[in-house]
Amino acid sequence: MQALREMVEGLSEFVPGGITVELPGGTRVGAGSCRVVIKDDRVLRDILRDPEMGFGEHYMKGNLAVEGDLESFLRGCFLYLQRKKEEKNLGFDLMRALLRMLGLIRRWEEREVRKHYDLGNEFYSLWLDSSMTYSCAFFASPGMTLEHAQQEKRRIIYEKLQLTEGDTLLDIGCGWGSIITEVATLYPIRAVGITLSKNQYQYVKEKILQEGLEGRVEVYLMHYEELPKLGRKFNKVVSVGMFEHVGKGRHRKFFQVVSDILEEGGLFLLHTIGKVHPSSQSRWIRKYIFPGGYIPSIEEILRACEGLGFNLIDIDDWRIHYYRTLKEWRKRFHQNKDHVISLYGEEFFRMWDLYLTASAVSFYVGSNHLFQFLFSKGVINSYPVMRRVFLQSPVASHSV
C-alpha cells in the first residue's frame, strides 16, 4: 500500500488534476480527477513490479481502465518514469546477441516484421491516409489534412534528394509504395522499392500494373542485406521509417549495404525515429508491437556510418510533426473502432490504441524525435546551401 501511495503521489505531480486509483474492493488512493480503475487483484502487483509492462498488458486485457484523457495520463506516466526508470533492456539485448550468433535472429526478425505489416491492407487502410503512408507526415500549415501533409513530406524528400532526369532511386522499406509510384509520375526516373511484407509487395505490384508503370518502377520482396544480389547501383537512396527495424548492433551492416549500392556522388536520405541521447526503449512496444525494434540515438547512427564514405549534409528534426501524425492516425482509428474490433477483437483495439497514444506522447515529451539525415557518398560541394529549397510552401511559424 505504501508503494502504491508513493506511485500515486509521484504520478499526480505530472498528470494534470492528479490521479485517483480505485482498487477492486472499492478502496481509493489519491484524490485526483483522473481515475484509474483497477478491476483485477493481479494488476497492482504487476504494475508495482514493472510499471510500463504491467500497465500495458493489463490495459490491453481490459483489467484496468483510465477514466479521463488517456493521452494526458500517459504524458504524466512518461515524465514520471523518465525520472525513475532504470535501464532494464540488458537481458533482452543479451538474448538477441546470442540468437544472432546462432544465425537465428534474421529469420525471427523477418517473421516479426511480416507479422506487423501483414496484419492486412484492410486494417491499415482504416486509419492511414489514402496514400497508405506509414511514417511521419509534415504539417506545413496548421489546418493541413493528413493526406496533404504526407504529400508535403514526400515533396520535401524529393527536393532534398534533388531528383532529376535519369536518376535511379532505391527505397529501402517502401511500404505500400507511395514514394516509388509517385516519383515515376513526377520525374523521368526509375525507382525500385523493397519490403519484407508480402501484402505490401502484392499491393505495390498491382499498383504498378494499374498505373502503367512497368519498366520504370520495380518492387522486390527482400531483406535489405540481400540488396547486393540485385547487382545494381543507384544514385539516390531513401529509407523512411524502416531503420527502426534494423536492430541494435546491426546499423553498421545496414550502412555498409547502402554504401555498396550507392554510386559515388549519390545522395542517401534516412528518415527515422531516433533519440538525442541513448536512453531506455519501451519494452512493452518491443514485446507487443515491434519485436526486434530499436530506436537509436544520433550518436549511434553517426558512429555506425563512420568510415563508410558518407558525408553528412543535413539533419532535420520533425518531432512535433510525428506527434501530430500519430494524433491523426488515432482519430481515424477511433472513427473505425467497430470495424477494427470486428477484424481483431477488443484486446487488439486497446493494444493498438495504447501504442498510438503512447507513441504520440513519446514525441510530445521529447523522449523520441524524428530525424531526417541527408548524406552524400563522398564530399559534394555543389549541394544547395539554403534550407528554404525544401520549404517552399507557406510554412511560417506555427506550433502544432
Ligand SMILES: C[S@@+](CC[C@H](N)C(=O)[O-])C[C@H]1O[C@@H](n2cnc3c(N)ncnc32)[C@H](O)[C@@H]1O
Ligand atoms: C513503417 S514501414 C514504412 C513504409 C514506408 N516507407 C512509408 O513511409 O510508408 C517500414 C517498412 O520497412 C520494411 N522493412 C522492415 N524491415 C526490413 C528489412 N529488413 N528489409 C527490407 N524492408 C524492411 C517493412 O516491410 C515496411 O515496408
